[in-house]
Amino acid sequence: MATQMVDIEAQSSAQTSSPPSIFNKVDHPVTLKFQEVVYTIKNKKQGWIKRKKNHEPTEKHILKGITGMVLPGEMLAMLGPSGCGKTTLLTALGGRLGGKLDGTITYNGKPFSSIMKRYTGFVTQDDILYPHLTVTETLVFIALLRLPKKLTTQEKITHAEAVIDQLRLTRCKNIIIGGPNLRGVSGGERKRVSIGQEMLINPSLLFLDEPTSGLDSTTAQRIALTLWELARGGRTIVMTIHQPSSRLFYMFHKVLLLSEGNSLFFGKGSEVMDYFNSIGFSPSVAMNPSDFLLDLANGTSSAKGKELAR
Numbered sequence: 001m002a003t004q005m006v007d008i009e010a011q012s013s014a015q016t017s018s019p020p021s022i023f024n025k026v027d028h029p030v031t032l033k034f035q036e037v038v039y040t041i042k043n044k045k046q047g048w049i050k051r052k053k054n055h056e057p058t059e060k061h062i063l064k065g066i067t068g069m070v071l072p073g074e075m076l077a078m079l080g081p082s083g084c085g086k087t088t089l090l091t092a093l094g095g096r097l098g099g100k101l102d103g104t105i106t107y108n109g110k111p112f113s114s115i116m117k118r119y120t121g122f123v124t125q126d127d128i129l130y131p132h133l134t135v136t137e138t139l140v141f142i143a144l145l146r147l148p149k150k151l152t153t154q155e156k157i158t159h160a161e162a163v164i165d166q167l168r169l170t171r172c173k174n175i176i177i178g179g180p181n182l183r184g185v186s187g188g189e190r191k192r193v194s195i196g197q198e199m200l201i202n203p204s205l206l207f208l209d210e211p212t213s214g215l216d217s218t219t220a221q222r223i224a225l226t227l228w229e230l231a232r233g234g235r236t237i238v239m240t241i242h243q244p245s246s247r248l249f250y251m252f253h254k255v256l257l258l259s260e261g262n263s264l265f266f267g268k269g270s271e272v273m274d275y276f277n278s279i280g281f282s283p284s285v286a287m288n289p290s291d292f293l294l295d296l297a298n299g300t301s302s303a304k305g306k307e308l309a310r
């Protein structure tokens with residue numbers, strides 16, 4: 001494997017043709033629509049501690065009727081406290097959730113299909129990368145695996161090189177990914193590699209679970225800017241995010257605020273503060289909108305006014 005990778009690197013630096021851009025317009029824009037999405041799980045006995053007979057309900061509703069729509073070119077951020085259902089909804093929208101899912105989720109008016117799967121990229125929270133491979137090796141390896149058979153090896157390598165270049169990973173392209181006990185690329189670079197893996201297939205629909213968690217605000221801003229540019233190319237982007245800084249918050253075209261599986265707000269990020277103000281909730285001091293929204297969703301709000309009706 002190591003020798004093969006050395007060869008790949010040699011070929012990769014030899015290529016001269018101009019690379020395709022991941023920021024180009026997509027050929028198949030996708031409108032994602034979800035209506036009254038409900039996800040229910042069975043309350044099974046888990047763990048080894050013997051529990052007394054109790055009257056716990058046999059089912060638990062994780063998502064309780066979530067509705068929204070994301071158009072090509074838009075970025076939707078799903079916000080809410082830990083455990084409110086963000087990842088569950090993201091997984092459902094990405095066509096990856098088994099079990100009892102009610103409501104409708106459509107992609108250009110149609111249900112999820114194998115064709116839609118090909119146009120979909122999914123960046124998970126815990127990126128699964130090989131710690132001993134360099135950035136170039138990682139992306140070339142994925143390009144060889146995932147790009148269509150009709151492309152030659154050299155074309156696939158060119159593609160991987162383009163992604164490295166366009167995600168500004170050139171400086172670290174020969175550094176290993178690393179892991180808990182192995183020094184490698186930085187957290188922000190690692191996240192870019194994960195995004196790059198998905199960008200190789202040029203998805204029309206991109207899902208990301210906490211793409212900025214654990215990163216400083218400047219690095220988080222850079223990642224968000226990259227995603228914003230990808231959206232500008234006609235992609236539909238949906239992500240979960242914990243506590244974005246204000247400048248990051250205003251980059252989102254749409255925001256969905258969740259609390260215990262309920263939707264408290266769905267709409268334009270620029271309108272969310274006015275909306276809560278109009279129903280009697282406003283921060284008592286100037287604060288980051290996402291902090292304020294999380295306080296509201298947690299019910300520990302610094303808002304003046306009534307209790308949130310749930």
Ligand SMILES: Nc1ncnc2c1ncn2[C@@H]1O[C@H](COP(=O)(O)OP(=O)(O)OP(=O)(O)O)[C@@H](O)[C@H]1O
Pocket residue numbers: 041062080081082083084085086087088089240
């Ligand atoms: N298969 C499952 N079995 C049992 N509980 C589940 C299952 N899937 C999700 N849950 C529960 O559903 C709730 C929502 O989980 P989810 O991961 O979607 O939350 P989240 O908002 O993404 O949280 P975080 O921000 O901490 O990642 C949690 O209470 C979780 O424990």
